[in-house]
Amino acid sequence: MASESSPSSQGGHHFLLRRLHSLAGILPVGVFLVVHLTVNSTINFGGEAFQTQVDRIHDLEPFLLPVEIVGIFLPLLFHAVLGFQIWFSGRPNVGAYKYGGNLRYTFQRVTGGVAFVFILYHLWHMHWLGESLGGARFDPHDAAATAALAMKESLFGVPLNLLYAVGVLACVYHLANGLWTSLITWGITVGPSSQRTSGYVCAVFGVVLGIVGLSSVRGFKTYEGAEVTVQHTDAEQHGDTEQHGDAGQHGDAGHVSASQTSSQDLQRED
Amino acid sequence: MSKKFKVAIKRQDDPNGASRWERFEIENEKGMNITTALQRIAASPVTIDGKQSTPVAYDACCLEEVCGACSMLVNGSVRQACTALANTLLENKPDEITLEPMSKFPVVRDLVVDRSKMFNSLSRVHAWVPVDGYSDRGAGPRISQHQQEDSYPLTTCMTCGCCVESCPQFHPESDFIGPAAISQAVLFNEHPIGSFEADKRLEILTGNGGIADCGNAQNCVKVCPKNIPLTRSIAKAGRSATVFAIKQFFEK
Numbered sequence: 001m002a003s004e005s006s007p008s009s010q011g012g013h014h015f016l017l018r019r020l021h022s023l024a025g026i027l028p029v030g031v032f033l034v035v036h037l038t039v040n041s042t043i044n045f046g047g048e049a050f051q052t053q054v055d056r057i058h059d060l061e062p063f064l065l066p067v068e069i070v071g072i073f074l075p076l077l078f079h080a081v082l083g084f085q086i087w088f089s090g091r092p093n094v095g096a097y098k099y100g101g102n103l104r105y106t107f108q109r110v111t112g113g114v115a116f117v118f119i120l121y122h123l124w125h126m127h128w129l130g131e132s133l134g135g136a137r138f139d140p141h142d143a144a145a146t147a148a149l150a151m152k153e154s155l156f157g158v159p160l161n162l163l164y165a166v167g168v169l170a171c172v173y174h175l176a177n178g179l180w181t182s183l184i185t186w187g188i189t190v191g192p193s194s195q196r197t198s199g200y201v202c203a204v205f206g207v208v209l210g211i212v213g214l215s216s217v218r219g220f221k222t223y224e225g226a227e228v229t230v231q232h233t234d235a236e237q238h239g240d241t242e243q244h245g246d247a248g249q250h251g252d253a254g255h256v257s258a259s260q261t262s263s264q265d266l267q268r269e270d
Numbered sequence: 271m272s273k274k275f276k277v278a279i280k281r282q283d284d285p286n287g288a289s290r291w292e293r294f295e296i297e298n299e300k301g302m303n304i305t306t307a308l309q310r311i312a313a314s315p316v317t318i319d320g321k322q323s324t325p326v327a328y329d330a331c332c333l334e335e336v337c338g339a340c341s342m343l344v345n346g347s348v349r350q351a352c353t354a355l356a357n358t359l360l361e362n363k364p365d366e367i368t369l370e371p372m373s374k375f376p377v378v379r380d381l382v383v384d385r386s387k388m389f390n391s392l393s394r395v396h397a398w399v400p401v402d403g404y405s406d407r408g409a410g411p412r413i414s415q416h417q418q419e420d421s422y423p424l425t426t427c428m429t430c431g432c433c434v435e436s437c438p439q440f441h442p443e444s445d446f447i448g449p450a451a452i453s454q455a456v457l458f459n460e461h462p463i464g465s466f467e468a469d470k471r472l473e474i475l476t477g478n479g480g481i482a483d484c485g486n487a488q489n490c491v492k493v494c495p496k497n498i499p500l501t502r503s504i505a506k507a508g509r510s511a512t513v514f515a516i517k518q519f520f521e522k
């Protein structure tokens with residue numbers, strides 16, 4: 001039976017760690033998500049618009065990596081590690097108690113897990129960190145075309161844009177609901193009425209950010225500014241010969257011919 | 271009216287024993303509640319298959335949802351047996367009514383559990399007003415009408431355990447003190463004399479098993495038979511904990 005002396009895996013820093021977890025979810029990570037999805041959605045205003053945004057980010061070189069590490073990767077890792085620990089410290093029971101709040105609670109954990117898997121895959125897939133492992137489809141100097149190509153791939157026969165849509169929605173739900181709970185955690189919304197109001201606000205925020213995120217996925221999926229040579233050697237990718245819209249891609253299935261791109265990634269055999 | 275209905279009960283002979291299900295059939299009576307049903311079974315403990323069994327052990331006291339003794343899982347979710355009416359239950363699930371002991375506490379026997387963990391939590395948060403000594407110190411401070419209205423609902427807590435039973439963050443391996451104790455800490459922190467020990471309580475609330483273990487599932491407030499605004503207490507405790515932690519940081 002637990003008593004005052006019962007052991008805890010977090011020593012005396014339990015409260016502090018939990019508040020830092022909440023803070024990390026909002027401040028670096030949540031703000032990053034909003035900015036990231038918004039920047040990505042500029043693809044809907046054309047390849048140049050997106051390239052301009054990417055250039056603005058990559059202007060940070062050579063400090064980009066340190067900024068990414070300190071501002072994104074470490075807080076995210078901290079939040080994720082503690083997030084899993086929190087997840088497994090509870091005993092979800094939506095089966096017996098089907099209340100809205102309980103569903104949100106369970107879904108917060110599930111979407112955190114989905115976000116974790118998605119982000120790992122996504123970093124391998126798009127970020128140069130995935131290069132040595134055969135990922136890194138994204139070239140910041142040819143941002144729109146390479147991101148668009150990446151979005152047109154598929155994984156185990158599932159079109160990647162679908163997986164991205166799931167990843168985006170999981171992250172967005174997790175952030176929106178996380179904002180709502182964080183207002184309670186920090187003691188800002190105390191009464192049921194303020195919690196209801198903040199619930200609506202967070203829901204609207206989530207819906208808007210979800211639309212922004214999905215619009216980026218669609219924007220890349222349907223982007224046709226580039227026709228690129230990609231050798232589909234991957235067995236699964238043979239099925240992935242969809243033609244998008246009417247322009248451009250009526251080639252033979254395996255080959256789409258290149259015009260605009262200079263990216264070395266794209267010639268890579270994978 | 272006189273119709274029979276089935277009751278399936280999860281039984282366990284002693285704290286370390288294995289559990290088993292037994293099914294009984296009993297005659298329905300007007301306004302019958304689960305406690306009465308258990309009394310009828312005790313009067314003639316013969317299972318559906320005709321086997322002679324023993325009376326089912328259960329707790330009950332007030333029979334009017336004020337003592338908190340009779341909490342158990344009725345059809346899988348926690349509530350007071352004394353206010354669980356057979357007819358209402360049968361309307362939603364006609365085949366049978368299932369009864370189990372609460373799952374978050376050690377079973378003593380059958381439907382009787384040991385809720386010491388809750389009482390421990392109350393003592394951890396100093397859920398009392400400290401009044402030391404015998405000398406007459408005159409009348410205490412006045413409590414405003416408004417504060418009384420805020421506090422009264424919190425005083426109705428009967429430590430029944432429904433809230434912690436439904437709380438995904440409270441279970442045998444967790445150190446979490448649970449919503450009832452958090453709410454009592456808030457009650458006594460808002461009491462003019464109780465507030466003398468406010469920092470002591472906040473120390474516990476910001477420690478292991480304290481407020482940070484709440485995951486905001488808000489089941490507690492849904493199941494509380496006394497309709498105690500537990501989530502309001504939790505958020506209030508969260509607010510004081512935030513302020514307290516910052517204050518501590520700068521005063522150390």
Ligand code: HEM
Pocket residue numbers: 033036037040057068072119122123126127128138140147164167168171213214216217220
């Ligand atoms: C609309 C879907 C998305 C697209 C098209 C997309 C695209 C990209 C691209 C192109 C990069 C590489 C940036 C660079 O190397 O400069 C990147 C990096 C990254 N993405 Fe995404 N992303 C999407 C959704 C998400 C989501 C939902 C998350 C979840 C938090 C996320 C997290 C990250 C992280 C952590 C990085 C690395 C940090 C950085 O490079 O700034 N992405 N993403």
Ligand code: HEM
Pocket residue numbers: 021022023024025026029030033076079080081082083084086087108109112113115116119171174175177178179181182183185186484485486
């Ligand atoms: C990568 C894997 C992730 C895992 C495993 C994870 C896990 C969790 C868990 C379990 C909680 C609930 C904490 C509680 O209610 O006590 C939580 C809260 C939260 N998460 Fe995550 N998360 C992850 C990623 C993210 C991402 C990508 C974001 C931002 C977009 C985020 C933002 C938040 C926020 C704002 C909260 C609310 C904190 C609070 O209630 O005070 N998380 N996370």
Ligand code: SF4
Pocket residue numbers: 338426427428429430431432433434449450453493494495496497498500
């Ligand atoms: S807060 Fe409500 S549910 Fe919890 S122990 Fe008190 S009366 Fe029971």
Ligand code: SF4
Pocket residue numbers: 433436437438439440448449483484485486487488489490491500501504
């Ligand atoms: S709000 Fe907190 S205390 Fe109440 S059921 Fe949820 S996790 Fe448990």
Ligand code: FES
Pocket residue numbers: 329330331332333334335336337338339340341350351352353
């Ligand atoms: S017997 Fe007292 S609450 Fe049911």
